Amino acid sequence: MKASAYSAARRRHIYAYLSILPAILIIVLFTVYPVLYNLDLALHKNVLTAPGKHPFTGPKNFVDVLKNPGLIRSFKTTAQFTAVIVVGDVILGILIALLLNEKFLGARVLQVLILIPWAIPVVMAGIIWRWMFAGNVGVINGLLYSLGIIDKYYSFFGNPMTAKMALTVARLWKDVPLATILLLATLQVIPHELYDAAKIDGGGVWAVFRYVTFPFLRPTLTVLLILETLIGFVTFDLVYVMTGGGPADATMLLAWYTYTEIFTHLNLGRGAALAFIIALLTLVMAVFYFWALRSEEIYQ
């Protein structure tokens, strides 16, 4: 009996390991190896314009990267962009979810339409918005012109402020639908009796939202906060197709900064060091958020 229990456990282990093996192999190849490879690159001098010579330089690449004022500027730009899209995503998400939670025909149609921006790949969303804001064929210019608000087409991508605005609009157009879908799903599980009770108690619209709706939305809002912050820090494709980081580095987000550092300066050592710093930053944020989420669960 004992022997058969032992062999059953053995069979279970073999089955389990075989099951997770393909996943583990792919992930190890694309995680452990890249991290070690990056570390090796970062600790050596490695400039593509001077191939063949890679002396060990220790932390020099890291110091160079951190001393570059471009990094601090890019970090500030990213933090500002992220703050705006997080706030925009949450507020618009809540308002639209509340609208879609009403019982009328419009809500049912919109629940289908809301999936469309979510489904469109970021690159294509970026291209569409680039052309919407364009100074020559831009339909936004066309609209403002037709309404008599401007008398000459305006170059949105020529001004740092409006270029940032265009990028933000495209990001929110793409991201708010997911926020809405998640918040709407949460709204739909709130028991109706709670609203009725609140109304009997004489609660106004704001009081009902604050004391009935909001506590239910809180966990979902925390998830959205995490998601949107990480998106702000990895936004790359939108910058690529919309602004190229300009004008005057106004939209130089961290992911784009890293890309241009690697591929225009061709300094792989510094690129790897920068990559390490970015990865570490994301990890710190993620850990912080997981901690926040966990305390959220205990609070429940």
Added chain:
Amino acid sequence: MRMSIGKRIFLYVMSVILAIWLIGPILWIVDASFQLDNELFSIPPHWIPHNPTLDNYKYIITRVPPPAYDYDPGQIKMGHKASGEALAAIPALKNSFIVSVATMFLNVAISVLAAYAFSRLKFTGRNTSFSFIMLSRLIPAIAVAIPFFAIIQRLRLLDTHLALILVYLAFTLPFTIWFMTKYFDFMPPDLEDAAMVDGCTRFQALTKAVIPVVAPGIAATGAFAFMNAYSEFLFAVLLTKTMASKTVPVVLSAAAINHDVSYALASTAVVLAIIPPIVFALVFRNYITSGLSMAFGK
């Protein structure tokens, strides 16, 4: 309870504004695809094309320039515009499909197998390997760009579909494994226990008894993998060189940053490129929304 007239009007006005915000940009790009550049550049724009045409679609699909595209120095038409990127839309769509469909099927197979083990079986190293898979996803893509290029180069896979499929698997598996594990956790183990009492092996029980029951979860997983692979840009631009493997985002981004591009032709390419994911999302709507709310909700 009936809604008051005032509230009803307010809701409909808000709905119209929201609908314009959601699909206005798409409608405009579709509108532009039925015009030629000379009309597209008119100020103010023609909301309804004065000379609607299918020439852009014909040109992209057949790659034979229609008469309207002939070079005519006297008139602003479009034959002189650099349109190579937009004309590559169809081969790029084919590449995108090969990569996304392969990623979808492989992802589903690998993640269902692994998630089932994580959810149902006790084994040494279970928690460690699970945490490892989840943590791997915290590495931002841009941070591993150089090593990924080096790996793919060393495997002699640069400019191939397989390179993209491997990278996309690595990036989608953590989420889908987590999602399917959560999904299996919700399912009572009664069915497969019964199957195994009837003499099925663990693997047979999974394929015969469990998979039919978790089909909605599998549909959501497949949809997620497909949409991710179809949209991915950074590695697509990094690991492809020629039309042997360039995907839609790579080709279209090149069109977007080209100031001399034919806007009409490029708009048409964008329309063709966004149809598949939109259709996919609408067909799998119920699975996607329930999958999303399950994954991010409770």
